[in-house]
Amino acid sequence: MIFTAHLLLYLGAHGVSLACQRRGKFRFIGEFVADEAGYQAFSDALGQFKHARLSILVDSVDEQYQAESLPHVIGSARAQMLARRLRQVSRGSEFAAAWYQGREDHGRRDDRYLFVSLNTLDWAKTWLALLAQHEIHLAVLTTVPIVSHALVRELQKDAMSLLWVTQQSGGTRLSFFSQNRLLFSRLSTLESSQLAGQLADEIVKTRYYLTSHQYLPHQNPLSIAVLDTQQNRQRLCEILNQETGLNLSCHVRASDVLAQHLRVNVSDLHRHRDIPHLVALGRYSVAVNLATPAMTLGCRQMQWRRGLYSAAVGCLVVTAVVGGYLSYYRDQLTSSVVQSRTQLVQQQQRLQQALLQIPITPTAPANLKAAVEIADKLNASARPMPDFVVLSEILAHQPHITLTGLVWQHHNSDVQANTPSVLYVDGEVRPFQGNYRDAMADVNLFMAELRQHSRIEQVDAIHMPINRDPQSSLRLSAQEGAATATFKLKLLLKVSS
Amino acid sequence: MKQSLWIRQLLLPAAIFLLVLIVSISWLYQRLVMVESVQQQGQQVQAALTEANQKINQSVQDKQWAGQYLKAYTQLQRSGFVGDDQRLTWYQTLVATSSRLKLSDVSFDIAPQQLNSPALPSGTLQLMVTPVHFTAEIPHEGVFAQLLEDLRVQEHGIFTVSECTLTLASESLPLQTHCLFEWHTLTPEAKS
Numbered sequence: 001m002i003f004t005a006h007l008l009l010y011l012g013a014h015g016v017s018l019a020c021q022r023r024g025k026f027r028f029i030g031e032f033v034a035d036e037a038g039y040q041a042f043s044d045a046l047g048q049f050k051h052a053r054l055s056i057l058v059d060s061v062d063e064q065y066q067a068e069s070l071p072h073v074i075g076s077a078r079a080q081m082l083a084r085r086l087r088q089v090s091r092g093s094e095f096a097a098a099w100y101q102g103r104e105d106h107g108r109r110d111d112r113y114l115f116v117s118l119n120t121l122d123w124a125k126t127w128l129a130l131l132a133q134h135e136i137h138l139a140v141l142t143t144v145p146i147v148s149h150a151l152v153r154e155l156q157k158d159a160m161s162l163l164w165v166t167q168q169s170g171g172t173r174l175s176f177f178s179q180n181r182l183l184f185s186r187l188s189t190l191e192s193s194q195l196a197g198q199l200a201d202e203i204v205k206t207r208y209y210l211t212s213h214q215y216l217p218h219q220n221p222l223s224i225a226v227l228d229t230q231q232n233r234q235r236l237c238e239i240l241n242q243e244t245g246l247n248l249s250c251h252v253r254a255s256d257v258l259a260q261h262l263r264v265n266v267s268d269l270h271r272h273r274d275i276p277h278l279v280a281l282g283r284y285s286v287a288v289n290l291a292t293p294a295m296t297l298g299c300r301q302m303q304w305r306r307g308l309y310s311a312a313v314g315c316l317v318v319t320a321v322v323g324g325y326l327s328y329y330r331d332q333l334t335s336s337v338v339q340s341r342t343q344l345v346q347q348q349q350r351l352q353q354a355l356l357q358i359p360i361t362p363t364a365p366a367n368l369k370a371a372v373e374i375a376d377k378l379n380a381s382a383r384p385m386p387d388f389v390v391l392s393e394i395l396a397h398q399p400h401i402t403l404t405g406l407v408w409q410h411h412n413s414d415v416q417a418n419t420p421s422v423l424y425v426d427g428e429v430r431p432f433q434g435n436y437r438d439a440m441a442d443v444n445l446f447m448a449e450l451r452q453h454s455r456i457e458q459v460d461a462i463h464m465p466i467n468r469d470p471q472s473s474l475r476l477s478a479q480e481g482a483a484t485a486t487f488k489l490k491l492l493l494k495v496s497s
Numbered sequence: 498m499k500q501s502l503w504i505r506q507l508l509l510p511a512a513i514f515l516l517v518l519i520v521s522i523s524w525l526y527q528r529l530v531m532v533e534s535v536q537q538q539g540q541q542v543q544a545a546l547t548e549a550n551q552k553i554n555q556s557v558q559d560k561q562w563a564g565q566y567l568k569a570y571t572q573l574q575r576s577g578f579v580g581d582d583q584r585l586t587w588y589q590t591l592v593a594t595s596s597r598l599k600l601s602d603v604s605f606d607i608a609p610q611q612l613n614s615p616a617l618p619s620g621t622l623q624l625m626v627t628p629v630h631f632t633a634e635i636p637h638e639g640v641f642a643q644l645l646e647d648l649r650v651q652e653h654g655i656f657t658v659s660e661c662t663l664t665l666a667s668e669s670l671p672l673q674t675h676c677l678f679e680w681h682t683l684t685p686e687a688k689s
Contacts, residue, residue, distance in 0.1 A: 301506045308510035312517040319521035326528035333535040340542040347549040354556035358563055362574070363621075365562035370622050371683055372569040375578055378655040378681055385642045406663040 004306075005052040007136060008282045010274040011124050012059045012170025017274040018045055020052075021282040028268055028275055031169060039126055046134040053299055054131060055140035057274075057281050058290075059170040059187065062119040063143050064093070067183045067215075069110040072103060082113070090117035095141065095290035101181045114182055116288050118143065137299035140281075141291035144168065145175040145185035147277045150284035152177055155253065155261060156225055161216055163206065165199075165226040165233075168274050172199060174206050176215060183215050196235035207246050224250040227276060229269050231255055382421040384408040387493050390455045391425065397449060400442045403427045404486070418495045420457065429465060429485040439465040439485035447489065455494055463488035577653040579683045582610045582627060586653045587680055594647045595633065598640050601671065606630040613681070623684040628659070631678055634671040638663075641674060648678065655681040 010017035015038060018029040029045055032038040066089050073081060082098045090096035096117040103109045118141075121128065131138070148164050156162055157180075164175040175185040188202050203224060210216040224240060226233045237250035259266040262279045269275050361368060387408060395401060405426035411419055429439040443464060450459045465485035467474060573579045577586075584607050595603040606629065613624035635641045641663070648656045657679045664673040 297503065301503060304507050305510045308507065308514045312510075312514040315514070315517050315521050319525055323525055323528050326525070326532055330528070330532045330535050333532065333539055337535060337539045337542055340539065340546055344542055344546045344549060347546060347553060351549055351553050351556060354553055354560070358556060358560045359567065361563050361567055362570070365559035365566070367621055368566035368570040369562045371573055371579055372566045374622075374624060374683065375569075375573050375655060378657060381657050383645065383649075384658055384661050385645060388638065388642075404665055406661075408658070408661045408663075410657075410659060 005049050006282055007049055007052045007054045008278045009054060009056045009127075009131075010059065010168065010170075010278055011056050011121075011127060012168065013061075013123060014170060016042065016127055017169060017272060017278065018042065019275070019278040019282070020049065026264060026279050026282060028272055028278070031272060031274070034126070039130065042127070043130050043133070046130060046136065049136060050134055051302065052136050053139045053302070054136045055142070055281050055286075056138065056291075057142060057144060057147055057277055058118060058121070058124075059144045059168050059173065060118070060123070061187050063145075063185070063187075064090070064115075064117045064119070065145065065182065065185050066115045067101075067112065067181075068115065069104055069112050072109060072111045085113075086115060086117075089115040093117035093119045094121065095292070097288045097290050099146075099182075099288045112181070116143065116146065116290065118290055135298070137302050138291055138295050139299040140286060140289050141295065142281070142286045142288055143185075143290070144173055144277055145182055146286050146288045147280045147284075148173070148175050148185075149177070149180075149182050149287060151276065151280045152225075153180060154280075154284070155258075156223075159223045159225070161220055161222050163203065163222055163224045165203070165224060165236075166276070167227070167229065168277065169272075172202070174203065176206070176210055178215065184210065184213075196233070196239060199236055200239040203240060203248075204244065204246065207248065219247065221247040221249060224248060226250065226252045227258060228252045229255050229258065229273050229276065231270065382410040382419075382493075382495070384410075384421075387421055387423055387455075390453060390493070391423065391491075394446070394449045394453060398442070398446050400429050400431075401427055401446050402430045420495050421493045423491040423493060424462075425489045425491060427487055427489075429487075432465075432483075432485040436466045436485065440468075443485075443487050450489070450491060456491055457494045458492035460490040460492075461487065462490055573683070575652070578655050578681065580654075581684075582625065582682060583653045583680075584610075584627060587627070587629070590648065590651050590653070591629070591631070594644060598635075598644055598647070600633040600635055600640070600644070603631075603633040605632070610682075625682045625684060627654075627680040627682070629678040629680065631674075631676045633674050635674050636671050638672070641672065653680075657681065 004022075006021040008019040008021060010019075013034075015031060015033040017031045020027045020029055030041070032042040032045075068085070068089075070081060070085065086096050086098055096115065099114040099116060101112040101114055103111055144166070148166060152159075152162065152164055156164070159177070160179060162177045164177060166173050166175075170187065172188045173185060174188065176183050186206065188199070207216075207222060210222075211218050216222060224237075226236060228234070231254075233252050237252050240248050240250035255269050256266050258276060259269045262269075262276060262283075264275055264279055358365070363371075388406070391403075391406075395403070403425060405424075407424035407426075408421060409424075410421035429442045432439055443461075447459050447461065450456050464487050570579065577583055587607060591603075591605050608628040608630070610625050610627045613626045633644075635644070645658060659677040659679050661674065661676040666673070
């Protein structure tokens, strides 16, 4: 279904040529003359191509080509302008289309269009009826010059002004291209172009026509390319390359070179003159399709049907692949879960055994540990007597220092932390006879001894026998006399290890 | 007319495509649901496995702690540290010790039991504190040391000293003593 045949039909006044392209491979089927036998043979040939796609290449004198420049507009204005102009140009032709060919290089840079029209296909009704009988769906309806444009682009890329001379079963066609733009085309009958001299005259006349219609300035050279499928056009170029005063240069495209380019058999090319254009019709996309939407309805339906069937098949394939992967992934996961469950059962058995080995306890084992550790910390917390002993050791060396009071503090509320204990020492220097200097020296000596003890971390004087701070007042009454030399110290004791 | 013909021509392929699409989506959805279900089962089994492993590790630890601390804990229970407030016993202990050491002007005040602050981090045990304000006249430092030692070794909770003030007015007079003692007990389970 994907590689359905693509039928290629050359439609001329005297008959048709039929070819087929399948999987990119071209096959010429035959030529059919417009008589009863030809119609019957054509009908028989179509029998094997039911529902095929069809492209028709018309070659008739009913074709019209008119090149025009129109103001550059876009959107709906452009569509309306082109439709109006097409109606005016085609003058009631059944098939017409506008071909956009780029913009002018100068001035307002107008848009260039070629209006292509085909008056009627009434003369080909029999052929079309046969095609309809075999349910062959029309996709493209175009003309020889349009297909020639594709060939020129492929074979003659560098010509500025080119007269493209081709010979089909319907006659010899002269198509003029300026910078690869089709501007003009005419069909000569076989009778008027059979001999080289006759065809040379036709070409010279065409040259004059092009000049008179300003398609080609008089002094500009004109290249003439002749597709010589029958190997009989060498004489034509010899005539044209003679000094005619028309600045012509003719060269022949030999059939073997052409066959190589088009990838067809040379002998087929010699036998059937329509092959080059049929090959191009099948291989290249054409710029203008003259078929009306009603004519291509069947083809579009077929494309939609194929698209929907292809989408359904694609959907099935994707589903099969993704679903297969998901099934595989689920199986992997399931085996992993089964393995984990086995491990879980083993671990639960281990846990039961481990729980049985734990002795019965009045509370959770963590609580046992916490209770014992708290008790140990509380039992090891600071006590006043060891600190008093430290003080007694130092006082033994200080005969002039007498204690009058002690305050011992230790806050052990935070059992997690080791807090040091604090000792406030109230004392006085005895005996004291008013000599503050000696008293201060005794207290300082006492403090120095305290600082040297390993258990004492810090010693601060809160109150001394006399205040020597130059920032505060110092007062003494002579009547009261100097009774005592008291002091107060604060000791910070290290945590006993 | 042409439009309806066009639609009729495409009806069968469109219906087939839709049918295939619906069947494909349904089947894939069913596959996905199955995969998700197995994934969830896997996650649950993994969580249970992790929990079981943690419990096994915990049981090993518990076994070790039980062996290490059970005896000491039983001792603490016996000593009264693990248990309720025993102010009556403490009262009697203070009276008896003061009498035995011949302290004069003895007075003490056993305050209401309170929760130790900051609380213990374990959360299942509560350390309770009972403050005791104690005042007495003590003949000399040796008696004071004996007083503290006697109170410390009694077995009705853990006894600690928070603060003590000793004042010596003259060498001929006894020591004026004012102390803040604390008796600690441990409530085994948190009272919610």
